[in-house]
Amino acid sequence: MYFLLLLLGLTGAAIAHHSVNERAASTYWYQSIKHDGLGSSKTYVVYRNVKDYGAKGDAITDDSAAIQKAINTVDGSSTAIRSGAGLTGQPAVVYFPPGTYLLNSGLKNIMGTVMMGDPTSRPILKAGAGFKDNILLIGQQGAGGLDTFFHEIKNLVLDSTAVPPAKSILLLQFSVSQACQLSNVMFNMPIGATGHIGVQTAGQVMPLLMNDLQFFGGAVGYSAVALQLQLKNWYFKNVDTAIKVGDTLTQVTGQGLRFEGCRIGLDATSGGSGHFSLIDSTATNTSTVVSAAASTSMQGSMVLENVIVDSSTVKIAETTVLTGSVQPGSTWIRGNIYSGDSSTATPNYSNGTKITTSRPMALVNGTGHYYTVAPPTYEEYDISNVINVKDVASYKVAGDGQIDDTESLQAIINAAAGKQVLFFPHGTYILTDTLFIPPGSRLIGEAWSTFSAYGSKFKDPKNLRAMIKIGNPGDVGVAQMTDFLFTTSDFLPGAVLVEINMAGDKPGNVSGFNCHFLITGASTASCKTPAACTTARLCAHFTASSSAYWENSWATGQSGGSATPGAAGGFLIEAVNGTWILGLGTEHHDLYQLNINNAKNVFLGLEQGESPYWQGSGNTVVNPAPWTNALLPSDPDFDWCAASDVQCRMALYQKISGSSNINLYGGAFWNFRSGPMQTICSSDCQTNAVLYENNTQMYSYGISTINDKNLVMESGVRGNSHAITVTQAANSGDPLAGFPQDKPAICAGYFRQS
Numbered sequence: 001m002y003f004l005l006l007l008l009g010l011t012g013a014a015i016a017h018h019s020v021n022e023r024a025a026s027t028y029w030y031q032s033i034k035h036d037g038l039g040s041s042k043t044y045v046v047y048r049n050v051k052d053y054g055a056k057g058d059a060i061t062d063d064s065a066a067i068q069k070a071i072n073t074v075d076g077s078s079t080a081i082r083s084g085a086g087l088t089g090q091p092a093v094v095y096f097p098p099g100t101y102l103l104n105s106g107l108k109n110i111m112g113t114v115m116m117g118d119p120t121s122r123p124i125l126k127a128g129a130g131f132k133d134n135i136l137l138i139g140q141q142g143a144g145g146l147d148t149f150f151h152e153i154k155n156l157v158l159d160s161t162a163v164p165p166a167k168s169i170l171l172l173q174f175s176v177s178q179a180c181q182l183s184n185v186m187f188n189m190p191i192g193a194t195g196h197i198g199v200q201t202a203g204q205v206m207p208l209l210m211n212d213l214q215f216f217g218g219a220v221g222y223s224a225v226a227l228q229l230q231l232k233n234w235y236f237k238n239v240d241t242a243i244k245v246g247d248t249l250t251q252v253t254g255q256g257l258r259f260e261g262c263r264i265g266l267d268a269t270s271g272g273s274g275h276f277s278l279i280d281s282t283a284t285n286t287s288t289v290v291s292a293a294a295s296t297s298m299q300g301s302m303v304l305e306n307v308i309v310d311s312s313t314v315k316i317a318e319t320t321v322l323t324g325s326v327q328p329g330s331t332w333i334r335g336n337i338y339s340g341d342s343s344t345a346t347p348n349y350s351n352g353t354k355i356t357t358s359r360p361m362a363l364v365n366g367t368g369h370y371y372t373v374a375p376p377t378y379e380e381y382d383i384s385n386v387i388n389v390k391d392v393a394s395y396k397v398a399g400d401g402q403i404d405d406t407e408s409l410q411a412i413i414n415a416a417a418g419k420q421v422l423f424f425p426h427g428t429y430i431l432t433d434t435l436f437i438p439p440g441s442r443l444i445g446e447a448w449s450t451f452s453a454y455g456s457k458f459k460d461p462k463n464l465r466a467m468i469k470i471g472n473p474g475d476v477g478v479a480q481m482t483d484f485l486f487t488t489s490d491f492l493p494g495a496v497l498v499e500i501n502m503a504g505d506k507p508g509n510v511s512g513f514n515c516h517f518l519i520t521g522a523s524t525a526s527c528k529t530p531a532a533c534t535t536a537r538l539c540a541h542f543t544a545s546s547s548a549y550w551e552n553s554w555a556t557g558q559s560g561g562s563a564t565p566g567a568a569g570g571f572l573i574e575a576v577n578g579t580w581i582l583g584l585g586t587e588h589h590d591l592y593q594l595n596i597n598n599a600k601n602v603f604l605g606l607e608q609g610e611s612p613y614w615q616g617s618g619n620t621v622v623n624p625a626p627w628t629n630a631l632l633p634s635d636p637d638f639d640w641c642a643a644s645d646v647q648c649r650m651a652l653y654q655k656i657s658g659s660s661n662i663n664l665y666g667g668a669f670w671n672f673r674s675g676p677m678q679t680i681c682s683s684d685c686q687t688n689a690v691l692y693e694n695n696t697q698m699y700s701y702g703i704s705t706i707n708d709k710n711l712v713m714e715s716g717v718r719g720n721s722h723a724i725t726v727t728q729a730a731n732s733g734d735p736l737a738g739f740p741q742d743k744p745a746i747c748a749g750y751f752r753q754s
């Protein structure tokens with residue numbers, strides 16, 4: 001019954017809103033669906049097809065000015081230019097139909113912009129032979145840096161093959177931080193071009209994940225500087241230096257990198273690399289897969305695991321230190337290693353050694369690779385099978401941040417399950433109760449379509465309630481969420497923003513891509529006590545029955561300015577049948593950032609974390625307050641700290657308890673500011689970063705901290721309780737460029753093999 005009504009509503013809208021020409025140009029549903037996303041004002045335009053702004057895409061006309069206008073404009077008609085100052089107030093999707101867009105000058109992006117091509121035939125942005133500038137696309141607003149959020153580039157080809165090979169040209173400057181996406185982009189450069197670079201990140205940048213990229217030709221594929229980053233499924237062919245590490249590259253995981261016909265895969269000879277894990281990667285016809293500098297400190301810490309080569313070698317200071325492949329089942333590791341059953345603060349330093357390791361069967365495919373999934377575009381769906389949730393005749397959905405959309409959305413989601421893809425135009429969808437996502441659901445947003453919890457049902461910290469609930473325990477099937485933002489518009493200490501109970505029928509079938517949590521709360525002027533100001537209980541809970549894949553996700557509990565508690569926890573993982581988390585940033589939550597509790601079979605590609613800025617020296621709301629009376633059994637109680645020791649009672653970045661078959665490839669744990677005045681930190685601002693308790697078969701590679709006194713504390717080995725096993729002092733790294741006062745530390749590997 002619902003189903004019939006839905007189809008009628010949709011068909012009417014599609015005919016009314018789209019010209020025949022537009023539909024003929026592409027088969028991709030997104031181009032032809034009704035575009036009624038809401039921005040900051042009634043006249044604000046979210047969706048911009050570059051052809052509507054004069055771009056031709058004919059490979060002859062210079063489209064630079066037309067595309068720049070599509071990026072800049074507020075409403076298409078006036079000369080007002082988007083500020084991009086707010087995080088989501090003026091979002092824009094700059095959409096490219098198939099074609100070759102000739103550019104004689106470079107483009108510049110604005111915060112809140114998704115530059116997106118038709119994935120069924122990726123459009124080409126091609127620098128002309130007379131290209132005037134040195135950068136084809138400046139992908140970020142401003143100079144780039146720590147506050148550069150919400151920039152996306154996907155489904156495009158950037159091409160410099162017409163530009164003289166010796167001319168200096170960078171195809172993409174992408175100096176961004178969290179909640180950004182670079183996905184499904186090809187960088188096409190002339191083979192042997194000495195001046196051409198594919199993508200560059202520079203300065204103080206904190207990106208989380210860049211995925212599914214291809215590089216052809218050029219001098220350098222990726223010129224890399226970042227505090228942390230995961231690279232997933234990057235293919236390099238005939239690039240001279242695939243990845244060139246710059247002066248600060250602190251904690252990076254490269255997963256599924258393929259080097260083919262390159263001179264060198266990863267060039268870390270500048271000495272700037274902190275820790276690099278290279279996993280599930282191949283090198284063919286590439287003379288050197290990795291080249292690192294001789295190092296005297298922890299710089300150049302490295303892990304190679306399942307790296308299959310034909311003849312490539314690994315070099316340190318130009319000396320070959322490894323020949324042949326590193327097969328699944330072993331790990332080549334360089335740096336400080338903590339293994340065996342030792343509970344000692346003295347590491348074993350290795351300049352490169354192979355150790356026996358294991359990967360859980362539940363996490364890998366037939367050749368021992370961890371499963372990975374590309375973000376869905378639903379390009380295989382015809383427009384008749386995609387529903388705009390605001391365009392359903394029988395159910396009114398506003399997405400305006402005011403009207404309660406809970407009931408209408410639930411009815412639409414129930415009716416579409418197993419049938420249609422649901423498209424959520426940009427806007428804020430208010431939920432006053434749980435929205436249930438049943439098996440067979442495929443939900444896709446637009447420039448971070450937002451779900452915001454509101455109201456009394458989410459207020460009791462002793463009676464937790466999910467805002468988005470993905471399946472019930474025992475449910476098995478498909479549930480995917482892509483391009484969403486989860487938030488609250490009230491103080492909701494009982495809210496769990498996303499709860500996953502469903503398991504995929506195949507690995508990765510329950511999944512989230514480019515979904516972020518931004519819980520800055522309502523105005524603290526309207527709450528009186530710290531407990532009353534708390535914003536949410538948990539960002540995400542992967543319960544015991546779930547099995548999910550979650551990629552490129554930022555969960556931030558507070559804006560930098562907040563001086564009070566926010567959400568109690570970031571991500572809580574209790575799943576046993578396979579969990580894959582890639583490129584996770586979890587920051588400023590009160591008790592912990594990531595908690596893996598009584599779990600099994602967890603793969604973590606990269607976790608970035610930061611402590612709440614308001615905790616630490618001078619703070620008076622000391623953990624576990626204000627949550628003392630509402631703690632879950634899985635929460636840390638901080639009873640290992642003296643009652644008044646505020647630096648000990650700071651949120652853990654990572655807590656892993658009672659778990660087995662846990663494989664972690666990067667912990668990037670930063671402490672930049674602390675205390676009520678949010679003083680810039682120098683040296684030991686926080687006592688403990690990580691707590692491991694009673695785990696078996698756990699491999700934690702690349703744990704980096706800034707300004708934490710201890711990296712790892714462990715309980716349950718030989719009866720120990722909260723023993724300090726990895727200290728800053730025994731693992732100190734070189735000061736980071738741009739952070740001269742900070743004390744970085746890097747541990748290459750920490751294992752519980754039995």
Ligand SMILES: *[C@@H]1O[C@H](CO)[C@@H](O)[C@H](O)[C@H]1NC(C)=O
Pocket residue numbers: 238260261262263285
């Ligand atoms: C190896 O790569 C080089 C470019 O670096 C290329 O010229 C050559 O043809 C490749 N050889 C094979 C066998 O693919």
Ligand SMILES: *[C@@H]1O[C@H](CO)[C@@H](O)[C@H](O)[C@H]1NC(C)=O
Pocket residue numbers: 294295296316317319321351
């Ligand atoms: C590591 O090995 C390389 C190559 O043999 C050597 O040049 C370098 O000095 C060694 N580094 C350390 C810290 O031992």
Ligand SMILES: *[C@@H]1O[C@H](CO)[C@@H](O)[C@H](O)[C@H]1NC(C)=O
Pocket residue numbers: 337338339340341342344346347348
């Ligand atoms: C260092 O290696 C020795 C010998 O293999 C081992 O007994 C000891 O536990 C190791 N120490 C650490 C901290 O892993």
Ligand SMILES: *[C@@H]1O[C@H](CO)[C@@H](O)[C@H](O)[C@H]1NC(C)=O
Pocket residue numbers: 256365366367368369
């Ligand atoms: C496992 O995944 C890797 C990477 O995607 C792929 O190359 C390989 O073919 C897969 N193996 C099997 C048996 O599917």
Ligand SMILES: *[C@@H]1O[C@H](CO)[C@@H](O)[C@H](O)[C@H]1NC(C)=O
Pocket residue numbers: 478506507508509
């Ligand atoms: C479910 O997972 C399998 C195996 O990875 C994959 O082939 C299939 O496409 C997935 N289904 C969906 C709807 O993503």
Ligand SMILES: *[C@@H]1O[C@H](CO)[C@@H](O)[C@H](O)[C@H]1NC(C)=O
Pocket residue numbers: 544545546576577
């Ligand atoms: C894990 O998967 C197995 C096999 O499919 C199933 O029997 C078991 O119930 C699952 N465990 C949980 C906690 O859901």
Ligand SMILES: *[C@@H]1O[C@H](CO)[C@@H](O)[C@H](O)[C@H]1NC(C)=O
Pocket residue numbers: 657658693694715716
């Ligand atoms: C760890 O194991 C010990 C001994 O079995 C037990 O006493 C302790 O409660 C456990 N701790 C946790 C956090 O599971």
